[in-house]
Amino acid sequence: MKLVSISLRNLRVRALSSALTTVSIAIGTLLLSALWLLLDETEAQYQYGAQGYGAIVGPKEGSPMDLVLNTVYSLGLSQGHVPFRVYRELHDGEGQIEGTSRRINMMYVIPQARGDTYKQFHIVGTTDEMFSQFFYKGESRDPSTHQHLDLREGRYFTFGHEQFVEFADEYARKRASGEAEDEDHDHDHDHSHGSHSHGDTIHFGPENEAVIGYQVAHDLGLRIGDPITPTHGSADDPGAHVHMESACQVVGILERTGMPVDRMIYIPISTFLSMEGHDAIRDTESQTADSVGLSAIICRGRRYNDNQNLRWAFQGRRDAQAAVAHWEVTRILEIVGNATRVLDVTSWLVLVVAAVSVLVALYNTMNERRREIAIMRSLGARRSQILTIVVAEATLIAFGGALLGIVGCHLSVFGLAGWVADTTGVLLDWTAFSMREVWLILFVTALGGIAGVLPAIKGARTEVAANLGPIS
Template structure:
């Protein structure tokens, strides 16, 4: 124990150098753990976005692109699906339920999703968790809307408020459907998925707001709610179709049927396989980030090694005095290794604390801007393994100066030139 107390006192006499070393290790570990946390939780967030859906059908496209725009609201569809094709898929004996989705409009930066009541009944996320309402109920009237939890929180909406949606993704004055406002009749409970950042309206409402619009431009003065007959509104096209089957065995058969559909080019994908392909595309970037953060950790440890070696040259007389007072070479070795391990351990503690502080502060912003749920849960096995590797590396970094001190002779230290 005397050796460890001596190590602490020695570091206390070199506060500035010790603090900079600890800070270097902390920053490098923070980057390493941050990259690992974002990487793993991005995968978990994506994987938890949709559950219980057997197939996603859209216009002919790559399966990753179809997955991104239909589920994650990222990007745009190459084309739409005719409603007659949707009805034919719905009539297939293997189909248990379908959720049509129409995208293209927005509200103050949030995507508008045109859908049916089956969305609130069959859409699931996480481990087959159904979406639920924190307030209100699904839309019933033509101009009712149900908003996600993040939309309500960020824009300060409450039940009964009126909102105006815009044509396209740019919410500017000339593109707004301000002649046909919607009334909020439901607010969904938080899910940590893109559902939280969506404004949901009925498919007939999507048709209604586009009456009098041609190629994204309003012709004339538009119409008002009194001039629209809901019974005459017919859905012509949708963006995508989520499909649930009566039996998983029928998945590949229906997929082949859709992919070979003769009336228009369609693509049917399995969400799990599309996610696997997405991870394959992202793996190069993941590995690059891990390599970069690994090099930052190495740079931090090399900085600590440089600091220890520099201080060792300044402490040769101190080492010699310790030897003269009866300290064995092994004691000197343990002293220097203890200093390196202690600096590394303090750097690890500071880095972990900084990680949780940054996660707590940035999580709401990341969720609202990117739809990524970053949790401040305790370190997982992979993160603890990385911390263990850094601690072992810190020990090994301390071995080199410790060996040098171990080999220095008593006379070399006592006759050192200043």
């Protein structure tokens, strides 16, 4: 039997009070550790998630930050359209970009069309260069280090740049001749492009294929061969409608990257633009392929300066803007950092208030414990031993609360990860423990110990003879 056994027993005797103060410490610890975890993961994933996106060219409407948030993290709505001619200029212009005399060398130029969803996941129309060219890790100059979007299962779809150019020309030609509208109207009857169903069986068109991110497959339990039916807009929108005619078959599942890519569904851009209601040409004056609208164009310069130069080049243009992903992410993190400083201070205050509650709870029990302490003193307990017992009680409460808080934090992250991912694009890993949590436990434990000093002093100063019993 040791002094700490006495402390533990005292906590057990005052189980309700001990539990309440432990919970208050746990809440403070949970808030702080959850905030840290969220910030760490946000910073890491926003930095990490934007790799591969050197510069993003998008519609002139909206801010560069909107463009990056929408393209990289699928947050917010697409602000408008960037014309196909800009894509062609970037892809085939051999570095000659209108708006600058400098030559801008691109490693890849990949188109994206967005706006549809399947369940809670975003559908992105693109070309197969997203798989063959885009890389999210590695040195630009050393292709052997490039980490592409690898397949976990199945295969990629095949729809390249040349096919996209052909598609755009054909689309514009049909649009000019009025065939496109007829096709839209006849979609339910004409299945030459797209999918159609007979009873329970869906027959997919050759371009109605989808490659899905790891998280999509994991959360929805999708396998190779499963159908995906795009919804125009978000599935939660009251006016959203399901593109049954454009159902796609899952042909590939990507390896986990830990990036927002894990939550994407990629389909050929032609399939996306051909869906009913996707009016790819909005420009009423020009009905050429150049006017086909895209949501964004992902670019990566051979050198970092190329990305910056691209941004400067588009600054004076009226048809599109370019955002350097890295700059915008830094700005986002600065804004997030400023906002979270307030939360950080609040969480510390909650923790301090919790420590004060330990102090008050113990201090108040000292009056009812006078006899108990007097008996211990009469048995030979020194003041320092009484001090140790009471401080140990506060320390144990704080330690238990801190542990509970950390466990609660990870369980909360486990429960809220899906919601956080949907609203912020940040994928939280509930199993990610950091050394900072160990330091937090130690700090909170020490804080509890300090909070126990005042009650302990009061306890240790208990008058022995006066509290032992009646004097005859």
